[in-house]
Each structure stands twice: as structure tokens, then as C-alpha cells.
Amino acid sequence: MDNPKHFECSIADGIATVALSRPDRKNPLTFDSYAELRDWFRDLRDADDIKAVIFAPNGGNFSSGGDVHDIIGPLTKMSMKELLTFTRMTGDLVKNMIGCGTPVIAAVDGISAGAGAIIAMASDLRIATPEAKTAFLFNRVGLAGCDMGACAILPRIIGQGRAAELLYMGRSMTADEGLSWGYFNRVVPADDLLTTAGDMARRIADGPNFANMMTKTMLAQEWSMSLDQAIEAEAQAQAICMQGQDFHRAYHAFVARETPVFEGN
Secondary structure, three states: OOOOOOOEEEEEOOEEEEEOOOHHHOOEEOHHHHHHHHHHHHHHOOOOOOOEEEEEOEOOEOEOEEOHHHHHHHHOOOOHHHHHHHHHHHHHHHHHHHHOOOOEEEEEOOEEEOHHHHHHHHOOEEEEOOOOEEEOOHHHHOOOOOOOOHHHHHHHHHOHHHHHHHHHHOOEEEHHHHHHOOOOOEEOOHHHHHHHHHHHHHHHHOOOHHHHHHHHHHHHHHHHOOHHHHHHHHHHHHHHHHOOHHHHHHHHHHHOOOOOOOOOO
């Protein structure tokens, strides 16, 4: 994976930590960072050295969403074709996050708004600080709440009625609400946020990575399946995993009363 130019990224021991830049402006997204994040998550599918991703805050905030001056202003001057190119590009970021095959943990502190909230929503797991404020505020700028998959994904996480409230009103969801609604997996003090995310990422990275990829794939694909289709798809997926060496490693470790060491194949 090449070093990105428009967001921060560090990789250590199989875990990539990603964060948006410009903490002085609450880490807004720009055309360049959108496109580079889209491409980075697309390429992640072939990056065997990365087992888990932490999408981290920067300077006490996660992301304020699309930059008012660098994105919102220029959008008001674009043609319909140019606008559709942009909205498809932002949607591709979500599709690539979901399709990258690598579990993503969002560590949310402070402001998580607009497209910033979407990035956290598209992650597999979400941890927050008590100060986290999540807002899908598209209607507050005159746009529909159906942005970057929000109307499909958010109701599956917190339920239709709660999602409708956030998308129609654009109000902030508190960390406590997010925890009780199932949006956040945990709420921890700010000083513990990255440690907690790191511990979760380490546990995932030390696990059976091929099987984790299969789990992530099936979680996404089964949205549009009937129950019969899902059960059959899972039967095929599990049979594939049973041919892997990690399955055999786990069995032999159990017999020997040892902890299995997975190698992702």
C-alpha cells in the first residue's frame, strides 16, 4: 500500500490506523481525500499484510464531513453529470469499505458528522467516547438523508424509526443513545479510546483472517438474500473455510491443549 497524501495512515503488526487530516477544522473531507480513501480501501482487498483497520479521530474529533469551502461550495456550481460523478465516488468509498475484506473499527471522538458519520456507519465495529456526537445532517444543508447508503445501512444498525428520526431531523445522536441503540459497541473514556480499539483490532488481527474476510463478505451479501439463500451461502462459505489450514491448526491446538496460532490460510 502506497503512503497516502491526503489522509494519515500508519501500519504496524498487521493493523492499519487511518485518520483524516486538518484537526484544526475537525478533519473535513475534500475531493482528494474522498478519492484517495476510496482507492485505499479498494486496494486493501489485496493487501495481505493488513489484518484490521482502525479509523481514528484526530485532535479530539472524528470528522466534520464534507468541507464547506472545498466541497459544498463547488458542488453548487456543478452540472448534473458532474454531481452524479461526485455522489457515485462517495458511494464507492462505502462500497469499498464494505467490500475490502478487512474488518474496520471506527474509534469515534467528538464530531462525527455528515460523511464522517457515514464512514463510522460503514465500519464493522464502532467505539466512542462520551463526547462523541454523531449527526447525519444532510437535510440541514437542503439534501436528502439518503446519502452514501445511509437509508440502507443505518436502519439495519439502529432500526427504521430511530434511523428515520436522525435522517429527517439531522440532529446529533449522543454517545449514550448510540450505545443503547446498538450503534456503538462500547463507550469508553477518551484516554482509553485508541487502546480499546487497538485491543479489538489486535484480537481480530490474531484471528483466522481468511475466515474473518468470509464473515465480512457474508454479512454484506446476505442483506439481499432470502433465509434459504443465506443458509446455503453460509454452508458453502463454511465448507471453504473448513478446507483452510487455520481450521486444522485450531483442531490440533485444541487436542494439544494449546492456543492456536492462525496464519490466515
